[in-house]
Amino acid sequence: MKKMVFTIITLVLSFIIVQPINAFASSYHMHTVMPGETYFTISVKHNRNLNSIQSINYRNPMELQPGDLVRLNAINQITVEVNNRLVHFDRQPYIENDRVFVPLRFISEALGVDEIKWLQGSATAQIIRGSDTIEVTRGSDIARINGRNVKLDAPVQLYTDRTFVPIRFFAEAFGITNIQWDNNNNKVSINGNTSATVTSTSTSYTEDELFWLARIVHAEASGEPYAGKLAVANVIINRKNSSEFPNSIYGVIFDRNHGVQFTPISNGTIYNTPNADSIRAAREALEGHNNIGNSLFFLNPAKATTFWITANRPYITTIAGHAFYL
Secondary structure (H helix, E strand, O other): OOHHHHHHHHHHHHHHHHHHHHOOOOEEEEEEEEOOOOOHHHHHHHOOOOOHHHHOOOOOHHHHHOOOOEEEEEEOEEEEEEEEOOOOOOOEEEHHHOOEEEEHHHHHHHHHOOEEEEEEOOOOEEEEEOOEEEEEEEEOEEEEEEOOEEEEEOOOOEEEEEEEEEHHHHHHHHOOOEEEEEEEEEEEEOOOOOOOOOOOOOOOHHHOOOOOOHHHHHHHOOOOOHHHHHHHHHHHHHHHOOOOOOOHHHHHHHOOOOEOOOOHHHHHHHHHHOHHHHHHHHHHHHOOOOOOOOEEEEEOOOOOOHHHHHHHHHHHHHHHEEEEOO
């Protein structure tokens, strides 16, 4: 009798413990609910058995909302390899409209992105890798690549508390095009450069130049918009290229020929770690992106303690808090 009771308890506990884990253990074909759709209309649309769909979904049929994800059927677990290394996810990938979706953070790390940040007050993630920026918004089938809108085959989704993105789109947006799908084994293989290394489009530069340029940009323009950061970076480069100043990025930044040129040298903020926007601005300036012409000087009129620049140099323009001069 005791043995029978023990067996029954063991089976019950196994059911309680194992079932929730299995809920996330499989990969699935999925469908995003459209306005007016029900489990019945979804089953008809995808030629699936209604009872089977209801059995693997936990949302009350009366509570289905547009944008919800519905599981259509379980499939063999999807695996992803990047340069022959298995990517480990804490939630399983799924397929929708013949596209494999994977958790954003895990695939971002596998592809070597520099930074992921959520834009304040929105459901939009900004992913930065080198000079490329992708923005994806939960529930939207429109992504932005370097400011250009791109239509996705299915929307970015919040699923099991993770944001999922289409893996092929995501990799190709960063210039990685060797992406293979093994239908027999449900495996995605990605091969290509997955490190955010410096590349040059029109000019060459060293890691040391990027290192110091990003730091002066961050120290001088951390609160400025991206255009302001890019302009500051180009002022430093313009000085390096001018016979009036030292002929290196480091030399320009630490120039003391007529006194300290930049406040961050005096207060030590030059040694702070730059953020992604400052690194991007420095990199793009070094690659030839110039939005400030031949400007050699800038200042913040609200913070400046001397106005020699305004009295002696021709004014060009103002970008946010900084005024720029020739």
